[in-house]
Amino acid sequence: MGRARKLSIFTARPGMVLANDIVTKDGQVLLTHGIQLTNQKIYYLLKRRIPFVDVVCDNWLSTEADSGDKAQISNQTDYYLFYQETLQAFKHAFETARFSKQLPLTLITKLVDSHIGPLINARCSIGYLQRIQVHCDYTYRHSINVSIISGILGKLVGMTKGNLKDLVTAGLLHDIGKVSIPTEILNKPGRLTDREMLTIKTHPSKGYELLLQSDQIAAEIKIGVLQHHERIDGSGYPFGLTENQIGYYAKIIAIADIYDAMTSDRIYRKRLSPFCAAETIVQQMYTQLDPLLCLTFLRHIKNYLSSSMVLLSNGQKGEVVYLNDLFTSKPTIKLVDGTYLDLRENKTVEIMDIAK
Numbered sequence: 001m002g003r004a005r006k007l008s009i010f011t012a013r014p015g016m017v018l019a020n021d022i023v024t025k026d027g028q029v030l031l032t033h034g035i036q037l038t039n040q041k042i043y044y045l046l047k048r049r050i051p052f053v054d055v056v057c058d059n060w061l062s063t064e065a066d067s068g069d070k071a072q073i074s075n076q077t078d079y080y081l082f083y084q085e086t087l088q089a090f091k092h093a094f095e096t097a098r099f100s101k102q103l104p105l106t107l108i109t110k111l112v113d114s115h116i117g118p119l120i121n122a123r124c125s126i127g128y129l130q131r132i133q134v135h136c137d138y139t140y141r142h143s144i145n146v147s148i149i150s151g152i153l154g155k156l157v158g159m160t161k162g163n164l165k166d167l168v169t170a171g172l173l174h175d176i177g178k179v180s181i182p183t184e185i186l187n188k189p190g191r192l193t194d195r196e197m198l199t200i201k202t203h204p205s206k207g208y209e210l211l212l213q214s215d216q217i218a219a220e221i222k223i224g225v226l227q228h229h230e231r232i233d234g235s236g237y238p239f240g241l242t243e244n245q246i247g248y249y250a251k252i253i254a255i256a257d258i259y260d261a262m263t264s265d266r267i268y269r270k271r272l273s274p275f276c277a278a279e280t281i282v283q284q285m286y287t288q289l290d291p292l293l294c295l296t297f298l299r300h301i302k303n304y305l306s307s308s309m310v311l312l313s314n315g316q317k318g319e320v321v322y323l324n325d326l327f328t329s330k331p332t333i334k335l336v337d338g339t340y341l342d343l344r345e346n347k348t349v350e351i352m353d354i355a356k
């Protein structure tokens with residue numbers, strides 16, 4: 001078991017493992033060490049007025065303060081180089097799966113350990129990702145980005161090492177079923193016909209079938225891939241599952257998938273700003289997505305977007321000085337001439353992109 005970290009009960013998250021027994025002042029043991037926290041257990045401890053818990057500190061995907069001895073990426077150039085290596089390796093794995101109909105599992109496992117982990121741990125990972133969006137190689141890039149963003153979210157909710165690795169692997173493989181979709185449909189620049197859309201929608205099941213071939217892939221990874229387009233109101237596919245029927249990995253991957261798809265350049269449209277993507281997540285968080293996961297993600301995005309320089313639709317540039325959690329696309333901007341512009345008041349101007 002790793003080292004212990006003392007946390008306020010308010011920052012404890014499901015998936016964290018207790019490093020010590022939780023004992024009341026009168027000696028009653030409420031929970032024993034080694035137990036994994038769940039929402040119910042955290043709520044139980046809150047009701048018993050337990051202020052702190054000691055949780056096991058895992059090092060594979062470390063916190064920023066606890067970086068261990070893993071490869072560290074400290075600047076944008078290193079991030080870019082690491083990302084390009086990851087892209088080439090994943091492209092090879094994806095194309096191998098397309099032609100052989102078998103997954104090169106050793107390569108995928110290695111890639112998660114040696115490359116995706118450090119990319120997740122990089123201090124400004126979401127910001128760096130934003131700067132390297134280009135429309136070519138979309139399917140490969142999107143898989144890597146969803147894996148990284150899922151890992152960031154998994155870390156934020158305090159997942160254990162094993163769960164985090166499985167989540168990141170599921171994120172990387174979430175669209176692997178697209179190896180069975182004709183490339184003319186996958187890369188079609190225009191609007192898809194109803195028939196083509198139906199074909200695209202088979203990719204979660206196709207991916208699941210491909211992963212089923214391997215006993216070495218955890219069932220949770222397979223389920224994460226199968227369910228990543230399910231939505232908690234039952235509007236998703238392939239089965240129209242609802243809230244409790246959808247696994248935790250799939251709920252995380254769904255958020256990462258939406259965010260990355262919206263903020264990526266595509267053949268048929270330019271990327272939308274992260275402010276716009278965050279607002280879409282706000283709109284869907286009470287109907288289609290897991291609200292607690294959305295709030296955690298939005299808080300992280302808010303940290304990255306606050307103080308960022310942005311390009312506005314009227315051609316001006318400015319710095320984000322105030323960002324409301326639930327009105328993410330309408331912050332207050334300090335323009336370069338020193339004046340302020342509240343985008344909630346001025347509805348004719350919008351943010352086009354982050355200024356590079």
Ligand SMILES: [Fe+2]
Pocket residue numbers: 174175203228229
């Ligand atoms: Fe997908």
